[in-house]
Amino acid sequence: MEPLISMQSVTKEYRGVAAIRNVDFTLQRGEIHALLGENGAGKSTLTKIMAGVTQISSGKMLLDGKGVSFATPAQALANGVAMVFQETSLVPSMSVAQNLFLGEEKLFNRLRGIYIAAQQFMESLNFHVDPWASVATLGAAKKQMVEIARAVQQKARVIIFDEPTASLTPEEKRHFFSLLANLKQRGVSIVFISHALEEALFIADRITILRDGELVVTDDTSAFDRDKIIRAMVGRSLSGELYKKEGEHPTRKPGKKVLSVQNLSMSRVVKNNSFTVYGGQVTGIFGLIGSGRTETAKILAGIVKRDFFHGGEVLLNGKSVRYRVPRQAVKDGIVYVTEDRKIEGFFETMSIAENIYQAAKAADVVPGTIVRMSEMKELADHWTKALNIKAIDSNARVIELSGGNQQKVVIAKSLVQKPEVIIFDEPTRGVDVGAISEIHQLINKLADESFAIVVISSYLPEILSISDRILVSQAGRIVEEFSPQEATEERIMYAAVH
Amino acid sequence: MLAAVTRMIDRFRGSGEAAVTVPPMDGSLRPNFRIENVPLLLPAEAPDNLVADAGKILFSSRHRIMEFDRQGGSAAERQSLASEVTFLAAHATGALAVGLAEGEILIRGGPHDGVTMADIGGRKILCATAATFADADTLLVCLGSQQFPAVDWKRDLMSKNASGSVWRIDLKTKAATCLADRLAYPYGIVVDARGQVIVSESWRHRILLVGEKTPQTLFGDLPAYPARLVADPQSDEIWLSAFAPRLQLVEFVLREDEYRTRMMRELDPEWWIAPSLHHPASFLEPLQGGGLKQLGELKPWAPSRSYGLVVRLDAECQPIESFHSRANGTRHGVTSCLPDGDSVIIASKGGNALIAVER
Numbered sequence: 001m002e003p004l005i006s007m008q009s010v011t012k013e014y015r016g017v018a019a020i021r022n023v024d025f026t027l028q029r030g031e032i033h034a035l036l037g038e039n040g041a042g043k044s045t046l047t048k049i050m051a052g053v054t055q056i057s058s059g060k061m062l063l064d065g066k067g068v069s070f071a072t073p074a075q076a077l078a079n080g081v082a083m084v085f086q087e088t089s090l091v092p093s094m095s096v097a098q099n100l101f102l103g104e105e106k107l108f109n110r111l112r113g114i115y116i117a118a119q120q121f122m123e124s125l126n127f128h129v130d131p132w133a134s135v136a137t138l139g140a141a142k143k144q145m146v147e148i149a150r151a152v153q154q155k156a157r158v159i160i161f162d163e164p165t166a167s168l169t170p171e172e173k174r175h176f177f178s179l180l181a182n183l184k185q186r187g188v189s190i191v192f193i194s195h196a197l198e199e200a201l202f203i204a205d206r207i208t209i210l211r212d213g214e215l216v217v218t219d220d221t222s223a224f225d226r227d228k229i230i231r232a233m234v235g236r237s238l239s240g241e242l243y244k245k246e247g248e249h250p251t252r253k254p255g256k257k258v259l260s261v262q263n264l265s266m267s268r269v270v271k272n273n274s275f276t277v278y279g280g281q282v283t284g285i286f287g288l289i290g291s292g293r294t295e296t297a298k299i300l301a302g303i304v305k306r307d308f309f310h311g312g313e314v315l316l317n318g319k320s321v322r323y324r325v326p327r328q329a330v331k332d333g334i335v336y337v338t339e340d341r342k343i344e345g346f347f348e349t350m351s352i353a354e355n356i357y358q359a360a361k362a363a364d365v366v367p368g369t370i371v372r373m374s375e376m377k378e379l380a381d382h383w384t385k386a387l388n389i390k391a392i393d394s395n396a397r398v399i400e401l402s403g404g405n406q407q408k409v410v411i412a413k414s415l416v417q418k419p420e421v422i423i424f425d426e427p428t429r430g431v432d433v434g435a436i437s438e439i440h441q442l443i444n445k446l447a448d449e450s451f452a453i454v455v456i457s458s459y460l461p462e463i464l465s466i467s468d469r470i471l472v473s474q475a476g477r478i479v480e481e482f483s484p485q486e487a488t489e490e491r492i493m494y495a496a497v498h
Numbered sequence: 499m500l501a502a503v504t505r506m507i508d509r510f511r512g513s514g515e516a517a518v519t520v521p522p523m524d525g526s527l528r529p530n531f532r533i534e535n536v537p538l539l540l541p542a543e544a545p546d547n548l549v550a551d552a553g554k555i556l557f558s559s560r561h562r563i564m565e566f567d568r569q570g571g572s573a574a575e576r577q578s579l580a581s582e583v584t585f586l587a588a589h590a591t592g593a594l595a596v597g598l599a600e601g602e603i604l605i606r607g608g609p610h611d612g613v614t615m616a617d618i619g620g621r622k623i624l625c626a627t628a629a630t631f632a633d634a635d636t637l638l639v640c641l642g643s644q645q646f647p648a649v650d651w652k653r654d655l656m657s658k659n660a661s662g663s664v665w666r667i668d669l670k671t672k673a674a675t676c677l678a679d680r681l682a683y684p685y686g687i688v689v690d691a692r693g694q695v696i697v698s699e700s701w702r703h704r705i706l707l708v709g710e711k712t713p714q715t716l717f718g719d720l721p722a723y724p725a726r727l728v729a730d731p732q733s734d735e736i737w738l739s740a741f742a743p744r745l746q747l748v749e750f751v752l753r754e755d756e757y758r759t760r761m762m763r764e765l766d767p768e769w770w771i772a773p774s775l776h777h778p779a780s781f782l783e784p785l786q787g788g789g790l791k792q793l794g795e796l797k798p799w800a801p802s803r804s805y806g807l808v809v810r811l812d813a814e815c816q817p818i819e820s821f822h823s824r825a826n827g828t829r830h831g832v833t834s835c836l837p838d839g840d841s842v843i844i845a846s847k848g849g850n851a852l853i854a855v856e857r
Contacts (some may be wrong), residue, residue, distance in 0.1 A: 034507050254525050256816055260719060262519035263746065274522035310512040313519040318718050320514050469525065 002065050002233060004029045004189050005050060005081075005158060010059035012045050019045040020057070020213045027158065032180060034204035034221075036197070038233055038458065042213040043193050047160045050191070051083035052076030066225030082151035083160040084144070090134035096122075122141050125149055126182060130309045131294040142175060152188065159183065163290070165199060175237060177203050178265065195288040197229050197497050209233055227490075230497070234460055234489040240420060252468045257318075258452040259300070259334075259421055264312035269295045271476035272312070277421060280450040284467025285478070286457060286492055292476035293456045294339060297423045301336035302329035303444055316421075330363045333420030337410055339429060339456070345410040348399040352391060353380030355398055356412050363417035383412040388438060404435020411442065423454040428462060431432055440466055460489045472496050514842055520744040520755065521721045525750055526809075526817035532846060532855050533806045533823040533832070540566065540573055540852040543844040547726075548836035551588035555836065557845055557852070558583035563596070566609070566852065568838070573852075577606075584648040585640075589631040597626035597639075599648055609634060611670040617675035618665050625654070629664075630686045637667045638677075638695060640684035652767045653831050654683060655701050655723075656751075656758055664708050678708040686727035691734035691813060698724035703744060716815035720744075722807050723773055725833040737842060738813065740807040741831045742773030774804040775831030776848030804830035806847055810857070821855050829853060 003026040010023045020042035027033050035043045048054045049061065052070030060067050060349060063079060070076040073083065082084055090099045097118035119130035127145045144164060151159045165173050180190055180203055194200055200223060208218040209232040216232045259277035264270055270292045277283050287293045298304045298313075302323025306312060314321050316332055323329045326336070338344040346355045357376040360366040366375060380394035387408045391401055398409050409425065414422060424443065428436040432439065447453045458464050463470055470487050472480040473494040479493035508514035523529055529543075545770040547558040555566040557573075560580050585597035601623045605613040617623055618639060627642035636797055644661040646654040662681035667674045676685070682701035690696055696716065697706045704718040722740035729736055751758050751771045777833025806823030823829035823846065831848020841854040 254816070254817070255719075256814075257525075257719075260521050262517070262521055274520075274524075276522060277523050278525055308511060310518065313513065313517040315719060316522075318715065320517070322513060471524075478522075478524075481528050 001027065003027055003062075004064065005060040006044070006065075006367070007049070008060050010046070010049065010061065011057050012042075012049060012054065012416065013057040017036045018057075018213055020210070020493045023210070023213075023215045025208060025215070027189050027217070028191055028206075029117070029189060030184055030187045031205040031413065032184055032192055032203055032221065034192045034194060034200035035210065036094075036194070036200055036205045036207060036229060037210035037216075038460070041170060041233070043210055043212040046210070047083060047162060047191055047193065050076070050158070051081055051160055053083070058142045077154055077156065080155055080157035081160070082156035082158070083162065084147045084151060084153060084164060090143060090150075092134070094133065094135060096133050096135060097131035099135055099146055100131070100150050102150075103200060108187060121153055122149055125152060125179075127179070140295075145179065148179060148183070152183070152186075156188065158191065160193075160194045163195065164192070165194060165196060172259075173199070195290070195497065197226050200229070201226070208213060221286055226392045226497075227307060230490055230493045234493050252281050252447060254281050254468075255452075258316070260315040261296070261300065262313045264299060265309065266295055266299055266311065268300065269476055270306070273473075273477040274312075275471055275478045275481075277454055279420075279452045280447060282447045282453045282455055282466055284455045284463040285473055286456065287473030287494055288464045289458065291473040291496065293473045294425055295476075296473075297336055297425055297454065297456060300421075301334055302326040302386065302387065303336065303425060308494060319347060328416050330419070333418070335414040335419040335422050335428060336419055337414050337424045339426035341406055341410045346398045346406065346413065349397055351380075351395045351397055352384060352389060352401075352409055352412075353394040355409055356380050356383055356416055359413035360416045365416060365418055371470040379416065382444055383416060384479070387412050387415075387442065402435070402459045404431040404438070407431050407435065407439065415446075419451070421452045421454070423456070425456045426458075427455060428459070430492070436462075460472060460492060463487065463492070474498070510833070511848075516753065518746050518750045518787055520749060521719050522822075523720070523721045523743075523822075526779070527721060527820045528581040529822045529824050531824065531827070532810065532821040533829050533846070533853065536853050536855055537855050538851055539568075539843065540571060540594045541850060542845075542852055544847050545850070545852050546847050547583060547586040548728075548843055548845050549586045549588045549594075550731075550836060551594055552590070552592060555838065555843065556586060556588065556594070557834070558586055561589055561593075566843075567710045568843075568854075579604075582649060584626050585628050585633055585638065586650060586737045587629040589634055591634045593631065593634065594613050595629050595631070595637055597623075597629060597648075600645075601626075603637075603639065605669065606828060607635075613669060615667070615671075615672070618667060619676055621663070624661075625651075627683070627685050630687050630689060631690050632695075633667070635669050637669055638687050638689070639665045639667060640687050640697060641643040642666065642683045642700075645682075650767075651683070652770060652772050653762065656770065656772050658701075658752065659683070660701070662699070663832075664695070666695075678706070678713045681713070685723075686738070688727040688729050688736055690729060690736060696727060696736065696815065698727055698738060700724055705738070705811070707815075717811065717817070722805060726835075728834075728836055730810075730837045732837065735818070736813075737835050737837060738809040738810045738811055739835050740809065741775055741805070741809055741833050741847070742803060743801065743805040745773075745801050745803065747771060747801075748773060772803070774848070775833075777804055777828045777830045778802065787831070801825060802830070805831045806832040806844070806846055808832060808835050808842060808844055808848065808855070819857075823849070 005027040007025040011021050012019045037043050044425045052073045054073050100118050115131050129142050131483040204221050209216045256279050258279045262274050264273040285293050299306050353376050384394050389405050389408045471478045508516045543559050545557050549556050553650050563577045566573045581598045583598035587595040587770050591608040594602045594606045599716050602624040603615040611652050625648045628640040641663045643654045660682040662684045663679045664677040665674050669780045681699050684697045685700040686698035695708050700723045703720040705716045706713040723742045725739040725741050802825035806829045808821040809817050810819040829846040829849035833847045834845040836843045841856050843854050
C-alpha cells in the first residue's frame, strides 16, 4: 500500500549544521507512528518539515505519492497535515467554539450557530468539552481535545503530536489514548513524539528512532522492547571524539556541603525534590524535557518561586534561604547560567563590556551607581581574556558574536558576580565544537577552584564526561544518583524514563 | 521583633524552621547495601558500645560486658552488671569506664580502679550515653538527658528535650568541668587527632566541636540520628554510627504538640511514630510493614523508622564514605562501630548482630 507521507533522504540544515541528515520516513494510512530519540535527535525538525513550519534543505517529501513542499503551516493544513504543539496554540481568552472555527469566520457570523456546530462536532468525536467554556479555564487534557478537534475539523488526515502527554495526569493520559484510538479508527494517521517509552510501546503501531539527526531504525512496535529502544536512542559512535568516555576523568572528592535542597515543590513541575550540592565538585543533573530540572534551578536562583505553602526548604551553607528575586540569590552567591541565552542571558544590542559591567553592578561587586568607563573596560578586558571571548574588542555587540562566544559572555556575567554556587543549564546548547571544549575546561577549572558547580544537560555524553556525580531527574524530582564509574548512558536513560 | 514575625510567617507557610523537610541521603551518604550484604560475624542480644581494650574487642549486651574473639567467632562474658550498660570507654592503661542505666559510672582497672560516680558537677547521673578517655586521668562524659534515663531515649526525643551536657572529669580530684550544656541528647564523643573534643548531638542531627567556647557545628543537618563516634587508630578520620533515618512524618509529629503528647500518653513507646532501633517486626508498627513490588524489586511503601548507617568522616568531620542497612534490611539500629584492621566492626543493636565491613 502506498504510504500517505513518504520522506526520502531528507536533510535540514541550519546555518550549515545539519539538524537531520538523509532521513527516510514513511507514514501509513491510519497508523500511529511513534517518533523517539533524545533531546536534539531531530524529531521536532522532522515533524516541523511535515507540518510546513520549516522547509527541507535537500531530499523530497511525497504526500499521496506526489512531491510536496509546504511553505507555511497553513499550506500543510490545506493538504490535511496538522501539528499539535506541546504548548497549545489556542487563544486562551476565547471560547472553545471560537477557537475551533478560528480563521474560518465568515463575514457575518451567527454566534449561536457556531456554538451548536461546535457542540455537534465535539460530540461526534466523543469529546465532552463545553463549547461555551473559555479555553483559559480548561485543563491540559481538554485543551488537547480542542486542539485535536480543530485539526480534525480542518479535515486533517495526518496529525502530529509533539510530547502530547507531558502535562497530562495519568487519568487524562488514558483519555487521550482513547482519543488517539478513536482518530485511528476514523482513518487519521498519527505521528506521536514522546519521551515516555511505555506510551510508545502501548499505543504505536510502528516506531522510528532518531539519533543525532539520523534515522537509526524503523520497525513494528512488536519488534521493540524498552531496552532495545534505549540502546537505539543513546548508542553513539562519534561521541568519544568530543567527550571523554565515562570514567576517564579523575573524580573529585566532595568538599563541604554548600547547598541542601529539601523536599522542594512547585506546582506539578517540581515535586518533593531533594539533593545536595558539594563544593569542589561538578554535580551533573540529567533529565528529559519536563523533568523539572530547569525549574528547580530557577527556584534556587530566585527566578521562580516555590510553592507558597510547604514548598520545601533550601539551605545554603546550613542557613535556610528563600529568594523573591534573583538579585538576593546573586548576593548570597548563587548564580544561574541560563539555557536560553538569547532571551534571558544578555542584552543583545549592548556590548560585551556593558553586559559584564551591568552584571557586576547588579551584584554590588562594583559598588556605587556611577558608571566608570575605565572600570568597565578593565573588567571586560579581564574576562574577555580569561574566557577567551573572540571579538574585535570588548565594545563589540553581543548579537554579533558566535553562539559559543555569546555563551562565554553569559558565563562571564555570572563569574563576575563572585559566586559560590554556579548552575549551568545546558551550557553547550547551540555552541560550536571548539567552544564546547573550552566551556568544559572552564567548568572543570571552576570545580578545581572549589566552586560548587551544577551542570544541567540533556546530552548524555556531556553529563558523563564532566560530572563528578550524576543525578537523574524524572517527573519533578531526583530519582537516582550515579558515580561516573558506574554510570552508563543506558543506566542513566533507564532511570530517566522509568 | 522582626524575627518573631518571620517565625510566625514561617509557621503559617511551613517554611524556614517550621519546614517539615529532611535532607536527602546522597553524595557520600548515598544508600548502598554494604551493611546488609556481609555475612554475620556474631549473633548477639542488643550489642552496643564496641571498644578496643588492650587488643581485645569488648561490647555490651544489655547488662553484660562481652569479650569478642574475632578469630574464633565467639564471645565470652567478661562481667555481668546490675543494670544495662549505657557506655564503655577503654584506655591503654587498662582502665575501663562503664556507664550504667541505673545512674552510675564505674572505673574498672587502671590507675583509678574502683572509682564510682553517681553525680557529675552536682548533677545526678541519669542518662550517661557516651564517654572517652582524653588521657589516663581525664574522662570525657556525655550526659544525654537530665530528665529521662537512657533506656527511655524515645521519650526524650519526642518531648523535644534538650537537657544534655558534656563534661570533663579529672579522675584524680573528681573535679568536673562542663564543656557544653543544653544539648539535645549528646550521644557520642571522641577526641580527634588534634586533641579537640567532638560530640554528636542526636536530636539536632549534627556533629559539634565543644571546648572552651560555644559549641561549633562541624557537620550539620544529618539525614539520620547520629549515635557514637570513634577515632580511627590508623588515620585522623572518625567513624560515626547512626541508628535511624530522619523522616518527614516524624518531623511533622514533632511539630504537632497536641497529637504528640496524646500519642505519648496513650500508646506504648514501641508503637509511637518515632525513630526506632529495630526493623519492622509487627503489623502493629506504624507505616513500616507495607511494601510493593516495582520493576521486580520489593520496595517499602513508606520509609522505615529504623536504619543502619555508618559514616567515615575526614579530619574536618565531612563525610567520605558510608555503609547502609536500608529500609528492606534487618541490621538496623546501628549505635556503635569500631575500626579493626582492614575492616570496621558494626554493632546492630536493633538487628541483634555484630558484623564486619571491609573498608
